[in-house]
Amino acid sequence: MLAKPGHPGSLVALTISFRIRTLFQATNCVVSSEILIEIKDVNFAYGRRPILTGINMIIPRGKVVALMGISGSGKTTLLRLIGGVMKPTSGEIWVDGECTSALDQEGIYRLRRRMGMLFQFGALFTDLSVFDNVAFQMREHVDLPESMIRDLVMMKLHAVGLRGAHKLMPAELSGGMARRVALARAIALDPMIMMYDEPFTGLDPISLGVIANLVRQLNDTLGTTSLVVTHDVQEALDVVDYVYYLSDGKMMAHGTPDEIRANKDPLVHQFVYGEAEGPVEYQYPSGEYAAELKLGKRREASPPGGRHAA
Amino acid sequence: MPHRSLPTVRSIGAKAIDNVLRLGYATRFIGLTLAHSGTSFARPGLIVRELYYTGVLSMIIILVSGLFVGMVLGLQGYQTLTTYGSESALGVLVALSLVRELGPVVSALLFASRAGSAMTAEIGLMKATEQLSAMEMMAVDPIARVVAPRFWAGVISMPLLAAMFSAMGVFGGYIVGVVLIGVDEGSFWSQMQSAVDIREDIVNGVIKSFVFGIAITWISLFEGYDAPPTAEGVSGATTRTVVTSSLAVLALDFILTSFMFSGA
Numbered sequence: 001m002l003a004k005p006g007h008p009g010s011l012v013a014l015t016i017s018f019r020i021r022t023l024f025q026a027t028n029c030v031v032s033s034e035i036l037i038e039i040k041d042v043n044f045a046y047g048r049r050p051i052l053t054g055i056n057m058i059i060p061r062g063k064v065v066a067l068m069g070i071s072g073s074g075k076t077t078l079l080r081l082i083g084g085v086m087k088p089t090s091g092e093i094w095v096d097g098e099c100t101s102a103l104d105q106e107g108i109y110r111l112r113r114r115m116g117m118l119f120q121f122g123a124l125f126t127d128l129s130v131f132d133n134v135a136f137q138m139r140e141h142v143d144l145p146e147s148m149i150r151d152l153v154m155m156k157l158h159a160v161g162l163r164g165a166h167k168l169m170p171a172e173l174s175g176g177m178a179r180r181v182a183l184a185r186a187i188a189l190d191p192m193i194m195m196y197d198e199p200f201t202g203l204d205p206i207s208l209g210v211i212a213n214l215v216r217q218l219n220d221t222l223g224t225t226s227l228v229v230t231h232d233v234q235e236a237l238d239v240v241d242y243v244y245y246l247s248d249g250k251m252m253a254h255g256t257p258d259e260i261r262a263n264k265d266p267l268v269h270q271f272v273y274g275e276a277e278g279p280v281e282y283q284y285p286s287g288e289y290a291a292e293l294k295l296g297k298r299r300e301a302s303p304p305g306g307r308h309a310a
Numbered sequence: 311m312p313h314r315s316l317p318t319v320r321s322i323g324a325k326a327i328d329n330v331l332r333l334g335y336a337t338r339f340i341g342l343t344l345a346h347s348g349t350s351f352a353r354p355g356l357i358v359r360e361l362y363y364t365g366v367l368s369m370i371i372i373l374v375s376g377l378f379v380g381m382v383l384g385l386q387g388y389q390t391l392t393t394y395g396s397e398s399a400l401g402v403l404v405a406l407s408l409v410r411e412l413g414p415v416v417s418a419l420l421f422a423s424r425a426g427s428a429m430t431a432e433i434g435l436m437k438a439t440e441q442l443s444a445m446e447m448m449a450v451d452p453i454a455r456v457v458a459p460r461f462w463a464g465v466i467s468m469p470l471l472a473a474m475f476s477a478m479g480v481f482g483g484y485i486v487g488v489v490l491i492g493v494d495e496g497s498f499w500s501q502m503q504s505a506v507d508i509r510e511d512i513v514n515g516v517i518k519s520f521v522f523g524i525a526i527t528w529i530s531l532f533e534g535y536d537a538p539p540t541a542e543g544v545s546g547a548t549t550r551t552v553v554t555s556s557l558a559v560l561a562l563d564f565i566l567t568s569f570m571f572s573g574a
Contacts, residue, residue: 083447112449123444126436140450 033097036061036193036225037082042091044077051077052249055091064219064226066236069246070271070280075229078246079195082227083115084108096192113141116186116224120198122178124170130157130181131166137188156184160214176207183211187218194224200232208232212239233272237261245271247280336532339453343461343531346454356459357466364425364460365467369474371424372417376408376475379416380482383407387483388491400493401502404483405476409506409515410571413476415563418522420475421468422555426530429460430551433534434544442535457535461527468523469516476515514570521562526555 037059044052052074059065067075080086081093084100093100095111103111124133134153138144144152157163160180170178179199186194196215200208216239219226230236237243237257245253245260245268253260253268261272270278286292350357387403433456436442442452480502487493506512530551537547 085443085446109449109451112447115447117444117447119440119444121439123440125441125444126439137448137450140448140455 038094040092042088044088063241066228066240066243073246074249079229114192116191117195118186122182126170130168134185160184176203194226196228200235339532340528342453347458349454350458357462360459360463364463368424372471372475373478376478377482380479381486384483384486398497400487401498402505405502405506408476408479409511414472414518417472417475418559422526426526426551426555427548429530430534430548434537434547438539464527465523469519472519518566522559525558529555
C-alpha cells in the first residue's frame with residue numbers, strides 16, 4: 001500500500017520505478033566514479049562579453065549541490081553548459097566520464113536522456129494534459145506498452161502528490177502544482193542528474209517547502225545527483241549538501257551550508273543574509289542625481305525670489 | 311570629423327547585413343526542417359494532428375470566402391460579358407479566374423492570416439515559455455517534433471484548401487449566374503468543361519498553391535522560431551508573418567504566372 005503523497009513513504013513508488021530504470025535506460029557503461037560532474041577551467045563569453053571566468057567545480061555522485069549567486073551571475077549559463085545546450089569558450093565539462101564539448105549532437109542527446117531538468121516556471125507543454133506531459137519522454141524515447149506508461153506516469157504523479165490531477169491541462173494548474181508536474185516530468189526516466197533552474201521562484205511558502213523537500217527526497221530515493229541553481233538562500237541551505245557561490249561569472253566561494261553561513265567574505269555574507277549594504281550595490285551605475293533632475297538649471301532659470309513666490 | 315550622413319549609411323548597412331544573415335538562418339532552418347522530417351513520416355499521427363489545426367480549422371473561412379468571391383465574379387462577369395453578348399461564357403470566366411489565379415492566391419492570403427499567424431504565435435510562445443528548451447533538454451529535437459510536422463501539414467493543406475476555395479467559387483458563380491440571373495445552365499457547364507484544361511489550368515493552379523504553401527509555412531515557422539522570447543517579440547513576429555507571407559505570395563504568383571501562362 002502506498003502512503004500519502006508528500007510523506008517520505010510515498011516514494012515507495014519511485015523506488016519501484018528506480019528498479020525498473022535498467023529496463024529502459026540506454027546507458028553507456030562508464031565505470032562509476034565518485035565524481036559525476038567535473039568542470040575544469042571553464043570560460044564562456046557571448047561575443048566579447050565574458051559571462052563565466054575560470055570556473056572549476058566538482059559535483060560528487062549522489063549529492064545535492066546548490067549553485068548560488070545573485071541574478072545575472074552566470075548560474076543558468078553554467079547549467080546550460082552542463083546540459084550541452086552551449087559549449088564553453090575554453091575549458092572542459094565532464095559528465096559521467098564524457099566531455100560534453102567533444103560530443104556531437106547525437107552524443108549530447110544520448111547524455112541528456114540521462115538528465116532531468118526542472119525549468120524556472122515549469123515549461124510544461126501547454127497543448128498536452130498533465131498525464132501526457134509526464135508521459136512525453138517515455139513515448140519519445142522508450143518503446144513501452146501504453147499500460148506500462150500509464151502505471152509509471154501515475155507513480156511519478158503520486159510521488160509529487162498530483163495523481164488526481166492527471167486529466168487537467170497546464171492552464172488549470174496553480175504555479176506550485178505546475179512546478180510539481182514539471183518535476184514529475186523531469187524524473188520520468190529516472191535521470192542520473194537532476195538540474196533545477198530556480199525551482200523556488202514565485203512559490204507560496206507551502207509549495208516552496210514541498211518542492212524543497214521533494215528535491216531532497218527524490219535525490220535520496222532515486223539515487224540521483226542534483227544540481228540546484230537558486231538565489232533562495234535559506235530554503236536551499238536547508239536541503240543541500242554543498243554550495244558553490246558565483247558572483248559576476250567567477251566562483252567566489254564554496255563549502256558546506258554551515259561553512260557558507262559562517263563565511264566572512266563580504267560578498268558571500270551580504271548574499272547569505274540578504275543585506276542591502278555591502279559590496280553588491282543596489283543602485284545601477286548612473287550619473288549625479290541632481291544633474292539628472294536638472295535641479296541646478298532650474299535654480300538658475302527661476303527668477304529672483306521665485307522660490308518664495310511658490 | 312565624420313560626415314553627418316555616416317550614421318544613416320551605417321544604419322542602412324547594418325540593416326542590410328542583418329537581413330542577409332536572417333535569410334541565411336532561414337535557409338538553414340528550412341534545410342534542417344527537411345533533413346529532420348523523417349520523424350514526421352515515421353509517425354504520421356504528428357502530421358495528422360497539425361493537419362487538423364492548420365487545414366481543417368481553416369476550412370470555414372476558406373469555404374465562405376470562396377463562395378462570396380465566386381458570387382462577385384458571377385455578378386461582375388455577367389455585367390461585362392453582356393456588353394459583348396457572350397454571357398453564356400460566364401462559367402468559363404468564373405472557372406478560369408478561380409482555378410488559375412483567385413483560388414490559389416486568395417486562399418493563400420487567407421491561409422497566411424489564419425493558419426500562418428497561429429503557427430508563428432504558437433511556436434513563438436513555446437519558445438518564450440521555454441517549452442522548446444525543455445524539449446531539447448529531454449533530448450527531443452524541436453525541429454523534428456514541432457516544426458517538421460507543422461511544415462508538412464501546411465504544405466499538404468494549402469493545395470486542398472485552394473481546391474475547396476475554387477470549387478465553392480464555381481458554385482457561387484453558378485448560384486448568381488444560373489439560379490439568380492438566369493444564364494443558361496447547359497452552356498454555363500459545357501463551356502466551362504471544354505475551356506478548362508486539366509494540365510494547363512488545374513495542374514498549374516495546384517502547383518501554385520503548393521509553392522505558396524511551402525513559402526507561407528516556411529515563413530511562419532521561421533518567424534516563430536526566431537522570435538525574441540517576449541510579448542513584443544512574438545507580436546512583431548506574427549505581424550511579420552502576415553506581411554512577408556502576403557508579399558511573397560503575390561511576388562511568387564507573378565513569377566509563376568509568367569512561366570506558366572505567358573505563352574497562352
